[in-house]
Amino acid sequence: MDSTGSELPTSAWKSEEELIEALQRQEDDAYEYLVRAYSGRMLVVAKRFLGQDQDAQDAVQDAFLSAFKAIENFEGNAKLSTWLHRIVVNACLMKLRTKKRKPEKPVEDLLPHFVSDGHRDRAEPSWAITFDTAVQSRETRDLVRQKIEELPESYRTVLLLRDIEQLSTEETAARLDMSVSAVKTRLHRARQALKTLLDPHMNGGY
Template sequence: MLFMTEKDAADDVLSEPDTADEDAALVRSAAAGNTHAFEQLTRKYERLVFRSAFYAVGHEEDAADLTQEILLRVWHGLPSFRGNARFLTWLTRIIRNTCADHLRKKRRTVQTESLSAMPDEEEIPIPEPADPAPESDPHAVYEKQETAGRVRDALQAMPEEYRILILMRDVEGMTYETIAGALGCEIGTVKSRLHRARALLRSHLASCEGAD
């Protein structure tokens, strides 16, 4: 394996083959009002939710707020969640809808504000990366931030259904089997969609580079 280290593999909590069964048990318990079960679900998926929100809206503070909102919506919606859909499928739908709501509200706010009061370009801070190893080389720090910004812009420009696939596989390290189970499709379908998603991402990354 060329890129996944042993640490990566250990971090792949979402790639366990029994994820769907485990989720189903936690969801049943949480739907009955068990907050401890819901806490386990939250801890399991908070990174996926947060990163999905971040790459959808491009802003860390907003993503943190949205993550809370999404998880609360999940909690409130659990009693109406039907077991014939996978939890992860349902969760991704709530992520998508909540982020879409947020972006609509944001656009509305921007539209109603006076253009003259707005800065030419909003400064969007780049959050700390997943591996915040101390960098002593300022050039390396700069490059890393630049890469993070480029990845963020490229992912933000992706269609949501492609972005979530990239996050599940390439960021969270979920197995193809888990993703297929979560999305209710064949592994071959996941692979072909992911291939298209990655090709598009590479194209966006190249565009971002060209724009620099």
């Protein structure tokens, strides 16, 4: 089953290696299978970054075109799904760089505020579960994704790459052309902002 919960189409190839070889021979049925087998999961990833269906579909189409061009040099050092995931994330980041950005709420409005003695200006709400559990929990996943979409784009992107797509800090920095220290700082602030957005829903449990 794919990440969307639906059955993958039956493969005519006995192994991934055979499928890759067929793709490298530019066989049409191999290309068709790749699209049918992986477009659903790639669209899920694209929607996390881009939100709008049309933008996500465009990014997936761009990703497949890139994959078809690059498949000849694919050496099988990673699973095909991992390789495609990397390509669709890059396509999403490219689209984010080129699209016209909407005005965003300053992230500072979502960060904790402190008074002169160093304490928070209001008591931090208590959660029935931890923040890390909330981000990964199936029960709260839809709520968390909804609140992630409310983050300013630059912070949302870092959080998606690190906490949802599970890239390392170094990989995230390379994808975004940022320093590792800048990624760590932005990720910390993104997590704080997300927690602020989730606080009203998690106070006393969800």
